[in-house]
Amino acid sequence: MTDRLPHTLRSDALNNRERILDAARAVFAVEGLDVPMREIARRARVAPATLYRRFPTKEMLVTEAFAEQMYACRAVVDEGLADPDPWHGFCLVIEKMCELNARDGGFTAALTSTFPRAVDFDARREYALRSIAELARRAKEAGRLRPDFALDDVILVLMANSGIHASSPAAKVTASRRFAALAIQAFQASPDASSLPPMARPAPPASASRGQGGQYSSCT
Structure with a gap:
């Protein structure tokens, strides 16, 4: 179990990242780039802290999403x-x-x-x-x-x-x-x-x- 734990955490982090990017692409495509980061976190079903840990600024999120x-x-x-x-x-x-x-x-x-x-x-x-x-x-x-x-x-x-x-x-x-x-x-x-x-x-x-x-x- 201990040997498998780091791999599980990396998988969870990757899944969170992909959910954030998918949510960002969807909301940016419909509502533009002014959507608050907290709304993107809500749609991605992650905590705002998780979003900011992966993408500290909206600029970074926009660049990666597109x-x-x-x-x-x-x-x-x-x-x-x-x-x-x-x-x-x-x-x-x-x-x-x-x-x-x-x-x-x-x-x-x-x-x-x-x-x-x-x-x-x-x-x-x-x-x-x-x-x-x-x-x-x-x-x-x-x-x-x-x-x-x-x-x-x-x-x-x-x-x-x-x-x-x-x-x-x-x-x-x-x-x-x-x-x-x-x-x-x-x-x-x-x-x-x-x-x-x-x-x-x-x-x-x-x-x-x-x-x-x-x-x-x-x-x-």
């Missing part, structure tokens, strides 16, 4: 920048960012939230945004991206994409791909009205899923 999303974001923008065709690279970034967002709501929170005191987090975020801006500049010079495009348009697309509700994760990804295709056509300097990916019927938000009398209401 590390995977920011690495994925960097990989996407680097792939887009490496494409010899800037328009194709730009389209790839929009498509893959929307899909990442559909698979993980924390992705958009990581990209669109500013947390100046979290140096590593903010540096990765700024790198991603600068890279998208550079890719957009190249696509404009090639005559493929509309001249009035602004970087904030990407943020708007991601925020709208994060609002997609679907009956399953797979259906959400399908709907996100169609939405990305629509956004890309809007971004083109001369839209070619190419065919869209297949439609996935979005699910209404929970608060709007029932009309009067408990019946589902929809505009069809």
Whole structure:
């Protein structure tokens, strides 16, 4: 029993850490980065002291919670920048960012939230945004991206994409791909009205899923 005790403690500590990070990602994705640390501890079902022992500051928690999303974001923008065709690279970034967002709501929170005191987090975020801006500049010079495009348009697309509700994760990804295709056509300097990916019927938000009398209401 004595020999096994340290291993048990390490396992408990690891489980606590993962619960804290899972809770932080979930709450940050929905409510932003201003959520109190005590609320994150409550949702993770750990004592506040346990949370602060693992993550003494919110900056450390934010950086660790979104590390995977920011690495994925960097990989996407680097792939887009490496494409010899800037328009194709730009389209790839929009498509893959929307899909990442559909698979993980924390992705958009990581990209669109500013947390100046979290140096590593903010540096990765700024790198991603600068890279998208550079890719957009190249696509404009090639005559493929509309001249009035602004970087904030990407943020708007991601925020709208994060609002997609679907009956399953797979259906959400399908709907996100169609939405990305629509956004890309809007971004083109001369839209070619190419065919869209297949439609996935979005699910209404929970608060709007029932009309009067408990019946589902929809505009069809």
